[in-house]
Amino acid sequence: MTMDIRDTMAELTELDFESEDTIDEALIGGFRSFQSAAVARSYESAFVRYWQCLEALTLVDPEKDRASVPPQRAGTFLNITDSQFFDDRLESLWNKRNQLVHESEPITILESDLNLLKRLADLTIDELLTFRGEHSVSEARLIMDRGGEDNETIQDEIQELEFILDWQSR
Incomplete structure (x- = not known):
């Protein structure tokens, strides 16, 4: 994580575990999935857990948001110099997520896939x-x-x- 780990852990211990529909609730859910991903036995399991982490951290509304939203939202916190390359990487992750969740075909999850999801989660937790x-x-x-x-x-x-506000106020 980009914050000092001691500061991050101190902040996490102050979270309100009784809160609902708050940033604290998102952090709690996200951190649980983050920890599950960190100890997952397979790349596939870790990938799904990191994706779930991003769903929680990026405040996904299942009724309104598409499943591709989490890494896009988390990407806001990266300083992207090549947005086309980043968009291509996100699309690749999205396709892999869909294959893991909806299809039974074996796919290859790369360490770089996990590293990107983990980095996005790190930044989003900090933010x-x-x-x-x-x-x-x-x-x-x-x-x-x-x-x-x-x-x-x-x-x-x-x-x-x-312009619209001016027009409405006439």
Whole structure:
């Protein structure tokens, strides 16, 4: 993890285990899956557990979000220099996840697949720990969904929304 491990562990011991629909609940569920992945006996099992970890940490709403959302949201916290390469890697992970979950064909899970999922989980745990008490679940989702967009795209959208607000107020 990117935070000092002692700081991370200290923060994890302060989580509210009684909370529901909160960032603490996401961290608890995510950390449990993270630990399960770390001790999994096979790459396939570890892959599924890391994916479940990301589902919890990225605040997936099973009724609204596609199953491909977790690594995309977690990718917001990486400093991506080649977004096409990263998108291709995510698509590869998504395809492997689908094969593991929905098909019975044997597939090859690479150590690099696990390393990327683990890295995404590490970063997301660190970020969610900083979000505690500062952001709601919906704000955290918004940051993960839109935080990786470039400033120009966001500024263009702000201008469009301001235009609509001006139009509505006349």
